[in-house]
Amino acid sequence: MVFFQNLINALQWGSFYALIALGYSMVYSILMLFNFAHGDIFMVGAYIGFGVATALVALTAMGNFALPGWLVLALTILISMFLTSFVGMFVERVGYRPLRDAPRASAAITGLMIGIILETGNLILLGAQRISFPSLIETSTYQLGGVVVTNKKIMIVLVSIALSFALHQFIRRTRWGMAMRAMAFDYAVVPLMGVPLNRIAALTFAIGSGLAAVAGILFGVAYPVLDPYMGILVGWKAFVAAILGGRGSVVGATLAGFLLGFIEMFVPMVFPSTFRDLIAYSIILLILVFRPHGFFGEPYSARLRL
Amino acid sequence: MESTGDELSINGKLKSSRVREFVAPIPLLSWLLGALVAVALEHYIGTSFAQTLGLRKAPMLFGFDIMLKQPTLIHSALTYLVLIYFLPIIVVARLSAAGMNGLAAILIDYPLMLTVLIHLGMLYAILHWWSNMSLYRADVLRFTLIAVLLTLSLNLINGYMGEFSCSHPGFMALGAYASSVFTLGLFADDRVFGPALLPQWLGPYLFPVALVLGGVVAAVGALAVAIPSFRTRGDYLAIISLAFMFIVKSLIENLEFVGGPRGLGDQPGWANRPVVFVTVVLGIWIINNFVRSTLGKALNAVRDNEMAADAMTVDTRQTKITAFLFGAFWAGVAGGLYAHALRYINPGSFGIQMLAEGLAMVYFGGLNSVYGSIVGACSISLLGEMLRPLELFKWIIIPLLLILVMIFRPTGLIAFREFDVKKLVRPKQASDR
């Protein structure tokens, strides 16, 4: 029973890592960059979601039109995805595009700095108090033979799996996806074939940020306390998952995200919980010793742009 | 309109070339002499002069604090800066240039070591005098010097080796804890480690041993990162080192005998100004020799083209591991200094925030460059201190500055410049540009 309970919990926790890791992984595969601002884009997404949800709830309360909770949530997710993708494109335009030909690590530093600016900007604009995310849907709890499941948990897991599946299909089946794969294959030559590099880069960031926004809102639904620094640790851990998944693999990033969630949930089940990080990251280290290219990545020895 | 623009730029060029002409014949010795005069001036008349200018005290860090907190006193602070620092340095440096060039020409015939020691002695005198004005300056100086060492050791990996390492806070933590356990266990009556085992007076002499021990422990820890990550080329070092940082933090949190999350305090304060200065200078000297040695060149070759380096009989894996351990060693030494300068450490300090600061210093200053590391560490540490009155806005301004540097000089301010001591200390002639 405890095992299944933890399985459910781990699925939910892994969903966030998976959604955020997808954004990291896309940028990493296509532009070969570490987008260290991604954790903070997740934070911005959560705050935008908070704003949109509050506005929608207020509109509903004024009595202009009545919306059921789940519809409000769906609208919040869609609108915030849209808005946050602009944040992502803005970050790309300001922080990464001028550094196209610079060493990759320099771009990583700009990302890190943009992240700090986003955090501090949030703190200046909204003040130091934490914000509680409005509960848009009522929690209903189901008991399945001793295992407690809530409707929110089911929704979160389903949404994240559906989104990563959709992204996978997008990359496999559409022309844009094909352009992205080509770009990931050879960054230098493909733009010469008429693939618009800047537009692909912007699209990559937009999709990644949209997914981060979904993660942010779902995070707010599950853990309704938002603060400006919420993205840092989750972001760095998702970064581990993204690289662990292997370069250029949507499935890999998703699986690695879930794996990280599982490790973090199951280690306290077996070992004393004080040792959680110690054991969890030692496991990651061991995995990398035996699979140095991540799960789905191909070994590559091509010269990196550094 | 266009012509005026051109004229302006020509004017600007003329001016800048005039400044260059003015500065070119001044050797390093003269600059040091000028700075020495300036700090002496400040030492003797600084406080009273500041008070006649309407300041409560001599401006602590070049007047930034005063300018930001009391804008009405900006002109006083500026006057102070010009009269106490700027003018004496310029005037003395220019006037003594001829004599000092002669002296430098004489010194060049003696062993390089002597010249270097004279320069370092003057530099230390300047820093010591400057920081004698207040304990606050002394503290800022010590932590800035430690930051220089940390930045340099990180530059070794991120700049010279061209990998992206995130584990430096972890190495620093290992060094800090190892050396603290050594000094606390042997020389202090501590609640955790019991009474002192060795007499107090012996302590300062064995402090280098503590630092080396810290460095060695950090290097051994680095093996755990190096062995799995250098089997192939790739970005896996980034996450292995990140995982390593989480592991070290979690490990120390679980070690009750070093205080766990409560931290470890009351280290003997042996990391005073001379000790920090000497250690950091020694560190710079050794690291500089390392990167200019065959091994350092091999490292650059591995970074630029691993396959070609391999073909040229460079043992790439061994080169990388050696350099990585070497970098970790110096991070551990920096950690030991940090622990004994702050006299309190806790695992929470060695986290992502410290990593971000370290990376900022390396990339701001410049990759693959000793100069760059010194400049980066000094500017970011001092900026952080000087902009403190801005509170939150400080964390907008510093990142913005760094982004601008990255956009306009993607490898940092002073990247890929060799630190050649001989070139630095030789006499200069006006024609010699």
Place this chain on the structure above:
Amino acid sequence: MKKFVFAAAIISIFAACLGVCAYAKGPDVIRIGVNAPLTGDIPKVGEGTKYAAQMWLKEVNAAGGIEVGGRKYKVELVIEDNEAKAESAVKATTKLITEEDVLAIVGPQASKQAIPAGGIANELGTPMISPWSTNPDTTKDRPFVFRGCFLDPFQGPVVANFVKSEFGFTKAAVLYDVASDYPKGLAEFFKKAWEGLNGAGSVVAYESFTTKDADFSSQLTKIINSGAQFLFTPQYYNEVALIVQQVRQLGWKKPIVGSDSWGSAETVKLCGKDCYGSFFSTHYAAAGAKGATREFIDRYQKAYGYVPDDVAALTWDSVRIVKQAVQNCGKLTGDMKTDRKCVRDAMAKIREFDGITGKMTFTEEGDPIKCAVIVRISDKGEFEFYKSVCP
């Protein structure tokens, strides 16, 4: 070039003249330092500190300043940001002492900054009072360092005794943050006290997580299955909200008990109905407060728009202790060293100080002996006074 030097000299002399006109040294000024985490991990704590100190400043200067030995001194606050970092707190403390010439320092708040900063303040002979630091090391063997709150070794048993006498439970569960100094210390002292009351093994679940975690369901599942009768979680308000909501979602109905870090208006705001009916030990109860405490709460709320949390209340008491000590000192000579020593001695002698968080008397170590209050979160979400426990 000559022209340039000449011009610079002229300008600077001109500026120097201006400066002389601006120069006005107020000898009748007392400077008090505040060392607060305005940026970094815990900006809310910094905000509370700053607001409480500024409110106090306004009050004091409206009354004409502090009266020492028949002379009125105006007060100046020097607020320094310590970025919630140990290194920065040390620099800020040194700066306050050597550069700003403060008579006494209030803060830093969190132990990880207060321990190293206290070392510096003690070395340089400047009285420092940390309103919020609960780690014994902060004041240990440091005659110049004081604190404004009770310590973990006191609070842990208070909670254990309360639960024992109130509910008669025998099996406890604890959930705490292993990476943070305050929760870990309190959890340990509670465990010791509880096992003293109920015998070894009576803490049936002793679980931890790491700062910034948001999902505790794995640990909570363990706790639920351990058969514990109640949960003690000495966490900060943002984590409290998540912990309590998650344990309720997992179907747990048993009582939850907390510590003084729950004492913020935000606890209820973030946690909602799930927290109603919980108990925690703290310094003061906002709802139903009377007298000076009520007045402080009302004024703070009016000025800044929210009910002050425990940090603000403790800071308020600490600055008032500093004021009391300066007054008791009797005479300021103008020599910083003597004056600081005088203030320190006066502070150590304070008896029965009537603070809004209770009456305080300092021990040898500089720790206050004061009462704790058990508060119940009412069904309206207010902090109700339930019981007072004195040492």
